[in-house]
Amino acid sequence: KINVSRNPIEIPVILEVPAFIENGRTILPLRAVSEALFLDVNWNEEERTVVINNKYDFIGIETAGYIRVDIGDKMGFMDIDGNIVIPIEYENDGAFGYVQGNGTYAIVKKNGKFGAVDMKNKSIVNFSYPLENIDVLRTKAETALKRKGTQIPEEDLYGRDWR
Numbered sequence: 380k381i382n383v384s385r386n387p388i389e390i391p392v393i394l395e396v397p398a399f400i401e402n403g404r405t406i407l408p409l410r411a412v413s414e415a416l417f418l419d420v421n422w423n424e425e426e427r428t429v430v431i432n433n434k435y436d437f438i439g440i441e442t443a444g445y446i447r448v449d450i451g452d453k454m455g456f457m458d459i460d461g462n463i464v465i466p467i468e469y470e471n472d473g474a475f476g477y478v479q480g481n482g483t484y485a486i487v488k489k490n491g492k493f494g495a496v497d498m499k500n501k502s503i504v505n506f507s508y509p510l511e512n513i514d515v516l517r518t519k520a521e522t523a524l525k526r527k528g529t530q531i532p533e534e535d536l537y538g539r540d541w542r
Contacts, residue, residue: 392411392412392414392415393411394407394408394411395408395410395411396408396411409429409431413431417433417435417438417461418431418432418433418434419431419432419433419434435448435449435450436450436451437449437454439477441459442477442478442482443478443481443482444459444482445459445478445482445485445498446459447477447478448463448467449467449471450467451471452470452471453468453469453470453471454467454469454470454487455467455469456478456485464500465485465487465496465498465500466500469487469489470488470489470490470491478498479495479517479520479521480520480521480524480531481531482498483497483524483529484496484497484498484503484520484521484524485498486513486516486517488506489506490506492506492507492508492509493508493510493512493513493516494506494507494516495516495517495519495520495523497529503519503520503523503524504516504519504520504523
């Protein structure tokens, strides 16, 4: 069982084999459907069976083109094309770890402290902040990004104010 958020994301799927209708039923390629659901698909030659497993333990909501993904006690982010942009190496404490500033950075946790990385996983603010100081961390991250010339819109695509 995989925990997927209620916010649907649309990811185009290229079918290597076309869908077809047989006896009034639409037949789709198993691999395409499984991979669209972020599942791993493998062939077991010895048993001549398809093996489908969860790729992630949790897939979060899409925010400004990025999606949080968790495996065990680690988290990272992928883009809406399914590419991992921030490796699944940060601590998953369930309290935080979300894209901020309309997709310009993420607040993540490492060694028990929070810091900020851009969406290429480059450090913006060192990992030295407790959860209580997240607002200070946000301000420092956005100030650092503005110094580098990154514009941070006041509101993201969904009208949420991230300042």
